[in-house]
């Protein structure tokens with residue numbers, strides 16, 4: 001019993017050690033308050049998933065209810081202003097040459113004064129009067145004139161303002177059909 005007595009004495013001694021007027025410093029009390037059972041534990045509020053972005057469907061635009069405002073222009077009634085006039089106006093005296101019948105220029109050779117005009121008239125088909133010369137069976141146009149190939153009834157005129165000798169041929173029949181215009185000053 002000695003130990004028990006000492007312990008008790010020690011406890012009492014401790015108390016006894018406080019002198020009169022002395023206040024105990026106070027009970028050391030743990031201020032750590034243990035979490036009491038049942039206390040609301042801070043439960044992390046789960047962040048609710050944000051509102052899922054529901055894509056707004058692109059609404060097709062209003063169908064165009066536009067009435068066409070295009071007024072059809074009146075059809076242009078075109079008055080032909082151009083008459084098929086020959087590019088070369090005859091001057092001086094007109095000298096006629098017949099193309100055909102057959103494969104001939106008739107007359108094949110004529111002589112005219114400078115400034116006069118030759119008028120070919122188609123009396124056969126198809127033929128042309130084309131300036132140029134033939135060497136053997138090869139004919140070469142020289143570009144002074146070319147009526148193009150035409151049929152009976154066509155007329156072509158060519159003015160000759162300057163003196164010279166102007167051979168020509170038919171571009172269809174070549175050396176078979178040749179002629180010469182001699183222009184005198």
Ligand SMILES: [Cu+2]
Nearest residue numbers: 127170172173
């Ligand atoms: Cu011919």
